[in-house]
Amino acid sequence: METNSYLDMELLRFSTAGSVDDGKSTLIGRLLYDSKSIFQDQYEAIEESSRRKGDETVNLALLTDGLRAEREQGITIDVAYRYFATPKRKFIIADTPGHIQYTRNMVTGSSTSNLSIILVDARHGVVEQTCRHTFLSSLLGIPHVVFCINKMDLVDYSEEVFEEIKSDLEAFSSKLNVKDIHFLPMSALNGDNVVNKSKNMDWYQGSTLMYLLENIHIGSDYNHIDCRFPVQYVVRPKSEKYPDYRGYAGRIAGGVFKPGDEVAVLPSGFTSKINSIETMDGSLAEAFAPMSVTITLEDDIDVSRGDMIVRENNQPTVSQDIDVMICWLNDKKMILRGKYAIKHTSNDVRCIIKEVKYKMNINTLHRIEDDKEIAMNDIARISIRTTKPLLYDKYTRNRATGSLILIDEATNETVGAGMLI
């Protein structure tokens, strides 16, 4: 790998959704192996182990096989992060295993993903779990979804089978909000269309999974339209060199900021102009999500953590009465009329749960209106009232300003993940 080309790589975060036998471990093993991210000795060890078990081919699933041991040790199975790189991109895999607490794990692991890989067993086609994975990917606003129709070797690499599953998936996905969908026929076990193009499926003209992962356009995954800068920290050196310096530090949540821009500071509504956008390496001509920068303003106005700097003519919603799609993450059920702490961007507020509008059946997408008890792994639309106004956008518009967490004030545990509507 050349030193310079490595410095130009992009970062892609993806999550893999799957149940126990759909070949997810094999697929991850295959990606790691075929991208040469596996040590030689590791490979030889699993080769030996596979041979002894009488497998004809090397069982790549053994590479990601830590979970069984974890189960034995009684550690909670949740998201594990794995890393690999090709000369084009660095990849972070949020590996969210299994059926137990599936929703909670997938929501947690996928919350920052650019892309979701959903495995479908070619023999079984679209099953309940496929619908669930697809719905959650859509709910979490993951920009790219790749359906891998796996185990094509077990259906004689049949184009007909692939096309049938594809049209079922298209029909289901049309009810959801997914921006970019891909379908590809695959055999993770044999490596067909994972990194190398399949020799068994001439009828498939599309790209391999690795090609997609390396080339899919992720530059637009962040919102570069609505300028949002939640103030995270106020830098005041009070030093000899910088006696009166006031800089507002934070990570840009949306839009493109430039010196000279006319801005408003919320919630006060005071207006000013951006004087400079600074980093230790020098001033910037522009800054965009997800950069961490420090902004100075031309006027000396009172700005503190929790405030948001926006463009005057493009402002977020400001409200105390808010509807949220909530995913419940805790053993303790949600309490109607109960009070919870909220963290939203750099803001801390409290809220009361006013109403449960409906619960989702995430397998059928039906609304459940007669059972409003919200327990672990449930997804529901609720109404809350906050102690002070939130400055927010719809989650579908901006994942950073449209998301919040609910915290149990007695235990300090994070109990709910909320997507603002």
Next chain:
Amino acid sequence: MESYSLTHLQELESEAIYVLREVASQFENPALLFSGGKDSIIVAHMARKAFWPGKMPFPLVHVDTGHNFPETIAFRDKYVKDIGANLIVGSVQQSIDERKSIEETGYNASRNALQTVTLLDTIEEYKFDCAMGGARRDEEKARAKERFFSHRDDFGQWDPKNQRPELWNIFNGLKNMGEHFRVFPISNWTEMDVWQYILQEKIDIPSIYLAHERDVFVRDGVIMSACDFIEQRDSEPTFKQTVRFRTIGDATCTGAVESDADSIGKIIEEVAAARTTERGTRSDDKRSEAAMEDRKKQGYF
């Protein structure tokens, strides 16, 4: 339309700076653990960036085993002076003198395990409510599921069964009296990312990371530095060799590798090549089911 995208190093840096600022905002008395190793150096580097032109609003804490490479301590003291940071040293020697720790004796004696006592004592003495460190998720399996914000109970213990879910970039640092947090700003970095960042940012590192000639001896197939803290056996003669260290820890348990990588660029080539050859030539590799299991425990995929 213009393309607004960051390189992976820019994005990782931005994420780490965000975490560092979040720590400064959510905790009253945080500290940054600083060993003088490459990982803690890049965290300190980004802490400078996060609060520039102000100073980083927390001290550096070094848990000193007393068995250091002299190069590391020289580097530490110069670094702290150059950036004007506040350094607190927790001394393992002092813990031993106060009989809080018991010195290991014998052939493979090391103070590595004693660091925990001193660390927790230092946290208690200075009433730190958050200790940041340079641990990475790619280092080992247990860390692959570690959170950025990792909650510790009032005994300083980690309960992996009861971790808080961590969503988006919203970090929950709320805690009760007596509890504290460990925070890992470079969770998502790999060893390769760290070296590339050091190259890109032209960051100074202790000289022993680079190839140099050194008095060494071989113990159990590992090249060790000859020093006052280790008693060599007659069968372990000292000789000169060109080596470098891949990690910097307690001198009694940190082995060197034979290498002529005398620049960061060459180290990067070495790390890249190590993907296929390094482990394969190791003397302790036994191709058995048990070895596989053991290595998994150490953090293999």
